[in-house]
Amino acid sequence: MNKAEIAIAIDGPAAAGKSTVAKITARKLNYIYVDTGAMYRALTLKSLNSEIDPDNEKALIELLTLTDIELIQGENNQHVLLDEYDVTHDIRSEQVTNNVSYVAQHPLIRKEMVKRQQKLAEKRGVVMDGRDIGTHVLPNAEVKIFLIATVEERARRRHEENLKKGFSSDLDTLKKEIEQRDLIDSKREASPLLKADDAIEIDTTSITIDEVAERILDEAYKVMGQKGD
Ligand SMILES: Nc1ncnc2c1ncn2[C@@H]1O[C@H](COP(=O)(O)OP(=O)(O)O)[C@@H](O)[C@H]1O
Numbered sequence: 393m394n395k396a397e398i399a400i401a402i403d404g405p406a407a408a409g410k411s412t413v414a415k416i417t418a419r420k421l422n423y424i425y426v427d428t429g430a431m432y433r434a435l436t437l438k439s440l441n442s443e444i445d446p447d448n449e450k451a452l453i454e455l456l457t458l459t460d461i462e463l464i465q466g467e468n469n470q471h472v473l474l475d476e477y478d479v480t481h482d483i484r485s486e487q488v489t490n491n492v493s494y495v496a497q498h499p500l501i502r503k504e505m506v507k508r509q510q511k512l513a514e515k516r517g518v519v520m521d522g523r524d525i526g527t528h529v530l531p532n533a534e535v536k537i538f539l540i541a542t543v544e545e546r547a548r549r550r551h552e553e554n555l556k557k558g559f560s561s562d563l564d565t566l567k568k569e570i571e572q573r574d575l576i577d578s579k580r581e582a583s584p585l586l587k588a589d590d591a592i593e594i595d596t597t598s599i600t601i602d603e604v605a606e607r608i609l610d611e612a613y614k615v616m617g618q619k620g621d
């Protein structure tokens with residue numbers, strides 16, 4: 393199999409399956425995986441701990457300038473370090489989830505995050521997931537995927553995941569929160585959640601994780617073959 397190193401951008405709404413299939417794809421190709429949502433979540437956690445209003449762009453950008461966010465690849469999981477503290481679990485809390493889209497809507501915050509993300513992707517051989525990867529962060533990515541699923545299915549999946557992780561979870565509330573977050577992410581002015589013109593859309597509602605990963609890998613191998621190096 394041809395091993396030309398490419399960039400794979402995976403975007404889509406909340407809980408569509410992005411990080412799950414991104415991790416599988418990266419593992420199979422021995423690529424770096426970058427979870428950009430985790431970076432916005434880490435900043436949100438720090439801003440909540442610092443009692444900064446999520447609407448206060450100036451205070452947030454000052455905070456981000458002083459903030460170190462690292463994504464460390466573990467054996468089975470990616471660990472998120474915020475100023476050297478492991479916040480992998482804490483950034484998934486309901487409080488962070490319900491504030492992150494407000495923090496992420498500010499143009500100055502996005503500009504700095506995109507800069508950091510592009511630096512992480514300087515060396516090809518990367519799978520990156522988020523909301524604006526195919527449109528803004530890696531517009532030249534060789535493979536662009538846009539994952540969707542019905543909101544009912546996405547809420548059901550996230551609900552099960554929350555229970556497994558020991559977070560309290562109410563399905564109806566979760567569905568409303570996901571809809572609200574998708575709305576803010578899609579309507580914001582700065583790099584909103586959008587399918588890139590050249591992205592392949594995959595509806596994951598009724599297909600398995602392995603089937604989704606297989607389709608992405610097929611696309612990747614196709615491009616690698618075309619690159620021919
Ligand atoms: N195709 C699928 N079928 C069933 N469950 C899935 C599928 N894709 C993802 N999941 C599950 O849905 C949940 C949300 O997936 P995740 O990858 O975290 O989504 P995202 O990164 O888009 O927010 C996870 O618990 C994951 O195991």
Ligand SMILES: Nc1ccn([C@@H]2O[C@H](COP(=O)(O)OP(=O)(O)O)[C@@H](O)[C@H]2O)c(=O)n1
Binds near residue numbers: 405408493496497524
């Ligand atoms: N590239 C990205 C990634 C995430 N985000 C923001 O960060 C939030 C959390 O992203 P995530 O990928 O961790 O969210 P889930 O889909 O996993 O719930 C999103 O709802 C967006 O508000 C963004 O704006 N741009």
